[in-house]
Amino acid sequence: MYNPSDFNVSDHAALHALIQGHPLGCLVTRGESGLDANHLPFELLQDEDGTLRLIAHVARANPLWRQIRHGDPALVIFRAEQAYLSPNWYPSKHETQEQVPTWNYRVVHAHGQIRARDDEAFVRDAVDRLTRRHEARNNPRSPWTTSDAPTPYLQRMLAAIVGIEIVVERLEGKFKLSQNKSERDRQGAIQALRAMGHGDLAGWMERPKG
Numbered sequence: 138m139y140n141p142s143d144f145n146v147s148d149h150a151a152l153h154a155l156i157q158g159h160p161l162g163c164l165v166t167r168g169e170s171g172l173d174a175n176h177l178p179f180e181l182l183q184d185e186d187g188t189l190r191l192i193a194h195v196a197r198a199n200p201l202w203r204q205i206r207h208g209d210p211a212l213v214i215f216r217a218e219q220a221y222l223s224p225n226w227y228p229s230k231h232e233t234q235e236q237v238p239t240w241n242y243r244v245v246h247a248h249g250q251i252r253a254r255d256d257e258a259f260v261r262d263a264v265d266r267l268t269r270r271h272e273a274r275n276n277p278r279s280p281w282t283t284s285d286a287p288t289p290y291l292q293r294m295l296a297a298i299v300g301i302e303i304v305v306e307r308l309e310g311k312f313k314l315s316q317n318k319s320e321r322d323r324q325g326a327i328q329a330l331r332a333m334g335h336g337d338l339a340g341w342m343e344r345p346k347g
Contacts, residue, residue, distance in 0.1 A: 138246060138309060138333060139309060140309060140311045142169060142249045143309050143316040143317045143334065144312055144313045144316060145310070145311065146270040146310035146311065146312045147274055147306070147308075147310065148163065148189075149243050151184070151310065151312075152245050152308045152310045153181060153183075153347075154225065155215055155217050155243060155244075155310070156179070156181045156191075156215050156235075158183075158215065158217065158244055158245070159215050159217045160178045160180070160215070160270075160271075161176060161177070161179075161215075162176070162177060162178075162179045162193075162212050162213040162214060162247070163175075163176055163213065163214040163215075163224075164176075164177055164193070164201075164211060164212075164215075164251075164301070164303075165212040165213070166201065166204070166205055166211050166212075166251065167209070167210075168201075168204035168205065169317075173201060173204070175195065175199070175201055175217075175232070177193040177194075177195065177301070178189060178193060178267055178271075179191045179192065179193045179213065179215075180192050180193070180263065180266045180267055180270065182266075183301045187307075188304060188305075188337040188347045189247075189249075189305035190304055190305065191249070191285070191302070191303040192215060192254075192259075192262075192263045192266070192300065192301065192302050192304065193245060193263065193267075193300075193301045194212065194260055194263050194264065194299060194300050194301060194304075195298065195299055195301060196297065196299075197296075197297050197298060197299050198297075199299075201301075202253040202255070202299040203253075205251050205252070206252075206282055206286065207252040207253075208250045208251075208252065209250065209251050209252075210248070210251075211248075211250065211251035211303050212246060212247070212248055213246070213247040213249075213303065214245075214246055214247075214340065215220065215244065215245045215246075215247070216242065216244045217242070217243040217244070217305075218241075218242065218243055218335070218337045218338035218341060219240065219241065219242035219243070219331070219338065220240070220241060220313070220330055220335045220338050221238065221239075221240055221243075222235035222239050222240065222241055222267065222326050222329075222330075223238060223329070224238055226325045226326045226329040227318070227322040227324060227325050227326065227327075228321050228325050229268065229319065229321070229322050230272060230322075236322075238263050240313070241313050241314055241315060241326075241338060241342065242311075242338075243310075243311070243312045243313070243315055243341065244308050244311050245308060245309065245311075245345065246308070246309040246310075246311075247303070247305050247308055248305070248306055248307040248308075249304050249305040249306045249307075250303070250304050250306065251301065252301075252302055252303075253299055254299070254300030254301065254302050255279055255299045256300070257295060257296075259300040259302070259326045259327075260295055260299065261295060262295060263296075264283060264295065265283055265299055267340075268281065268282065268283060269282075273297050280282070281316070281322055308342075311345075312341065314338075314341055314342045314344075316340055325343060326342065327342050327343055329338045330342070
């Protein structure tokens with residue numbers, strides 16, 4: 138992606154945090170019929186040797202897992218906060234009229250090699266990991282676990298999905314947060330975004346540059 142130096146983020150901790158905080162990724166692959174995109178919740182894992190892996194699962198009825206070959210290139214796009222910015226929010230616009238609309242956002246692109254994992258142990262582990270993380274975040278007082286489901290039912294559900302694993306080769310981060318604007322123009326945009334309910338994005342824009 139086009140990523141000017143003002144917006145480029147290479148800090149691995151920040152990139153990992155975005156993926157973990159916004160795990161619904163857009164998986165882009167190329168098969169015999171061309172480009173394909175699937176929206177899947179991913180779990181980011183780091184092995185002892187430092188290798189990063191993204192794991193997920195798809196419905197067995199989804200042709201994706203049959204179309205990909207072991208080692209095919211894949212791209213997963215993770216997007217966090219985003220919002221439109223009006224030129225009217227910049228004080229300098231009212232003096233010179235020299236501002237245009239733009240859009241601020243935070244994204245991470247994960248590039249790697251993909252493979253399907255059609256084995257019960259991998260699929261069960263992927264489901265358990267995703268469930269534990271998101272139940273802890275969204276339903277901490279009474280988290281659902283796979284053991285809550287009757288065993289025959291759970292086995293049928295697990296048999297209906299196939300695991301996906303991506304060995305990550307490169308992460309690209311772009312945090313477009315008005316770093317190229319003057320401080321007073323940036324503050325004007327921050328105040329307007331907060332008033333419109335985009336407090337999370339405004340908070341990121343308030344962080345020191347760099």
